[in-house]
Amino acid sequence: MKILYSPASPYSAKVRMAAHHCGLAFDSQIVDTNADPAVLTDGNPLGKIPTLIDDRGLAVHDSRVIMQFLDHASGRKLFPRNAEKRLEALILESLCDGITDCLLAIVYEQRFRPPESVHQPWIERQWSKVERGLDGLNGHMPRTAKNLHGGHFALAGLVGYLALRFDGKWERGRPKLKNWPAKFDRFFGAYDRYKPQS
Numbered sequence: 001m002k003i004l005y006s007p008a009s010p011y012s013a014k015v016r017m018a019a020h021h022c023g024l025a026f027d028s029q030i031v032d033t034n035a036d037p038a039v040l041t042d043g044n045p046l047g048k049i050p051t052l053i054d055d056r057g058l059a060v061h062d063s064r065v066i067m068q069f070l071d072h073a074s075g076r077k078l079f080p081r082n083a084e085k086r087l088e089a090l091i092l093e094s095l096c097d098g099i100t101d102c103l104l105a106i107v108y109e110q111r112f113r114p115p116e117s118v119h120q121p122w123i124e125r126q127w128s129k130v131e132r133g134l135d136g137l138n139g140h141m142p143r144t145a146k147n148l149h150g151g152h153f154a155l156a157g158l159v160g161y162l163a164l165r166f167d168g169k170w171e172r173g174r175p176k177l178k179n180w181p182a183k184f185d186r187f188f189g190a191y192d193r194y195k196p197q198s
Contacts, residue, residue, distance in 0.1 A: 092151030
């Protein structure tokens with residue numbers, strides 16, 4: 001099994017941490033999505049990461065679909081079997097991914113447009129969503145213990161990306177969220193290896 005990824009990608013971090021947690025053997029391969037490498041686009045026409053290529057050569061893409069693949073491949077080690085707890089984990093994953101979507105929209109707006117074309121109201125709109133989401137998380141932090149689930153890994157990818165791209169801009173008034181990675185790593189133990197990084 002191979003996971004095609006980018007080191008800075010929070011979604012790549014999420015699925016690589018989850019695969020590690022599930023005890024699934026996998027190789028990691030960094031790809032440049034701007035170059036549209038065949039190893040990526042042959043199986044995923046969208047050319048997006050992360051993309052997982054299984055032992056049969058099937059390309060699985062979209063991080064939430066990959067998480068479901070990992071859950072199935074590991075014998076249900078990633079999401080709770082109890083329907084209500086599973087739904088809670090899925091909602092947490094969706095919220096964290098949604099906040100991450102907003103962060104990426106901000107980064108792309110600033111990175112890929114000429115300065116004179118950057119649309120500040122769009123950035124402010126995305127940031128307002130980020131702040132509401134982070135406040136919600138800080139006020140309702142998930143129980144974090146040895147029984148980690150997919151929502152925890154989405155949160156770890158999100159907080160790692162915040163630290164990478166928005167350091168000093170989100171922490172104030174959110175002490176539980178700011179301190180959560182240390183608690184998470186007590187049970188995961190490989191956060192520094194997989195978290196988003198340049």
